[in-house]
Structure formats: C-alpha cells, structure tokens
Amino acid sequence: MNPESTAPLTRPGSGMVTGPGSGGADLADILERVLDKGVVIAGDIRVNLLDIELLTVKLRLVVASVDKAKEMGIDWWESDPALSSNSRRGELGAENARLRARVAELEQRQEETR
Numbered sequence: 586m587n588p589e590s591t592a593p594l595t596r597p598g599s600g601m602v603t604g605p606g607s608g609g610a611d612l613a614d615i616l617e618r619v620l621d622k623g624v625v626i627a628g629d630i631r632v633n634l635l636d637i638e639l640l641t642v643k644l645r646l647v648v649a650s651v652d653k654a655k656e657m658g659i660d661w662w663e664s665d666p667a668l669s670s671n672s673r674r675g676e677l678g679a680e681n682a683r684l685r686a687r688v689a690e691l692e693q694r695q696e697e698t699r
Contacts, residue, residue, distance in 0.1 A: 623649035623657065 625647050632640040647659065654660065662668045 619648055620650040621653065623647065623653050 628644045630642040631638060647654070
C-alpha cells in the first residue's frame with residue numbers, strides 16, 4: 586500500500602484535515618454549495634377536524650450565506666432592533682431626543698410656576 590494514499594488530506598483554505606473514508610470533505614463541500622447557492626424549504630401544516638380548519642402553519646425556510654441573502658434582497662436582520670446594534674442606536678437616539686424634550690418641557694413648566 587502506498588503511504589501517500591493514506592495520508593490526511595487538507596482542504597485548501599479551510600484548515601480542515603480529513604482522512605480517507607471520512608465524510609468531512611463531502612460535508613464541507615455540501616455546506617459550501619448550500620451557502621453559496623442558497624436553499625429554500627417551504628411547507629404547510631394544516632389541522633382539520635370534521636372538515637373545519639383549526640390551524641394552519643406556513644413554514645418558509647431560506648438557508649444561504651449573508652452575502653447571498655443580501656444579493657436576493659433579504660436583509661431584515663439589519664433593521665431588527667433585537668439583532669442589529671445599528672438599529673438599536675437609531676432607536677435609542679430617537680428615544681433619547683424625546684426624553685430630553687420632555688425634561689426640557691417639564692423644567693420650563695416648573696420655572697413658570699415659581
């Protein structure tokens with residue numbers, strides 16, 4: 586048996602070392618392809634009782650890299666306050682301005698009553 590054929594393989598650019606027979610390279614290739622191209626999974630779940638629809642759940646799942654999602658026009662996480670610090674900054678700045686205006690108004694009223 587040739588010792589070179591059983592040596593671990595290094596996937597270029599990933600730092601991943603795989604040996605013969607391991608699925609690491611295959612899994613990495615699949616994941617890279619999925620993130621590069623994107624995958625959409627869609628499905629509906631309906632619960633009926635005596636032909637009466639009680640519940641409908643519509644599932645839509647998109648698996649893609651951030652770059653691919655932006656390319657498709659999907660960027661909701663950038664404006665979601667729970668996920669984006671930039672969005673929170675704008676929201677906090679607006680709240681801060683409202684509170685400063687309210688404090689100034691209250692201080693002015695207090696000065697007028699003296």
